[in-house]
Amino acid sequence: MKKSTKFAHIGRPEIKAGASVNPSVMRASTLLFDKADDLYNGKHRIYGRHGSPVHDALKQAFCALENGAGCTLTPSGLSANSLSILANVKAGDHILVSDSSYGPIRNFCDTLLAKFGVETEYYLPNIGGDISGLIRKNTACILLESPGSLSLEIQDLPAIVKAARAHNVVTIVDNTWSAGLVYAPLDLGADISVHSATKYFGGHGDLLFGAVISRTKQLARLVEKAAMALGNSTSPDDAYQVLRGFRTLVTRCAQQEQTALALAKWFAKHDKIKRVIHPALTSHPDHELWKRDFTGSACLFSIVLRPCDEAQVLALLDRLKLFAKGFSFGGFESLVIHCDPQLTRSHDPKFGGPLIRIACGLEDIEDMKNDWGQALEMLKIKESA
Ligand SMILES: Cc1ncc(COP(=O)(O)O)c(C=O)c1O
Incomplete structure (x- = not known):
């Protein structure tokens, strides 16, 4: 099925008498249960920070966009980038970031990440397979932005993925430019694709949103756990607007x-x-x-x-x-x-x-x-x- 067809239908309520076209927004911080056991038995979503039906529908749409195994929604594109990195590093690690990367992510790496003992090295976007020469024993991940959002350099993702895989290094691609429509990093072997959904998905200059889409369920769980630990949360109203953006x-x-x-x-x-x-x-x-x-x-x-x-x-x-x-x-x-x-x-x-x-x-x-x-x-x- 083509993407235009898929996105006209994905995450919509079952069609029955009087159904709405799109899922309803459920505004809730507290979720209520009539049985005490439900609070702790692991069978239910227990708190508003863990999402809502419209968040579930939106995650489904992002996974369909990128052929992902799982998605975490974030309050902005910047937080989607920083969360992807944070989920994959520990003190003493080294990461490689494209020199063409979006400025604020550079600020995150050079300030907060550095403070927690993670070293960032910036590589030339045209490095290709030669990136293996920069990979160290403690290199945890590589962040690509292809094309760079100011200067539009395209990176040789398959060559970088090959080098990264040989050393068990996670590859993260900021795929904001393409909207996921004309570039498929996960299909090309990358581990994580990141979007600032503020851009095309919001589409109207009036909201901030992000998405982290992982190639495997294991990575998706790792990102989700980091998001939970950080208190990551997005509003159901914004999630609704982003899902609406998918339609067109x-x-x-x-x-x-x-x-x-x-x-x-x-x-x-x-x-x-x-x-x-x-x-x-x-x-x-x-x-x-x-x-x-x-x-x-x-x-x-x-x-x-x-x-x-x-x-x-x-x-x-x-x-x-x-x-x-x-x-x-x-x-x-x-x-x-x-x-x-x-x-x-x-x-x-x-x-x-x-x-x-x-x-x-x-x-x-x-x-x-x-x-x-x-x-x-x-x-x-x-x-x-
Ligand atoms: C390539 C890229 N990634 C991430 C971001 C950050 O997105 P947001 O503004 O949603 O935090 C931007 C914003 O301009 C961007 O251009």
């Missing part, structure tokens, strides 16, 4: 993919743009890897402007009328950010000009081109550029 996910993402690709091609012909970083373009350095491992692209890509002053970059973004400045992607609304102030890398990626990230929403492509056209017209690039 395939259609929205297909349109956003087409729009982003068309806009990327338009930028590629613009004389004030130095480089377009979109993995579906043959100019992308990892295009062949993308073609091998992905079945499509997504709403998010980046451009490098020909060198110009920071003030020019800010003025350019401020002239845009349809692309608001905001830190997210995957929603119905187009967004843009300049990346340079937040680029923290152990290895300098050398873009050669200001890096701008563009998230395409559901607006019309011609309107988007016109918006960028008028904004770029006044951009003053440096004489020598």
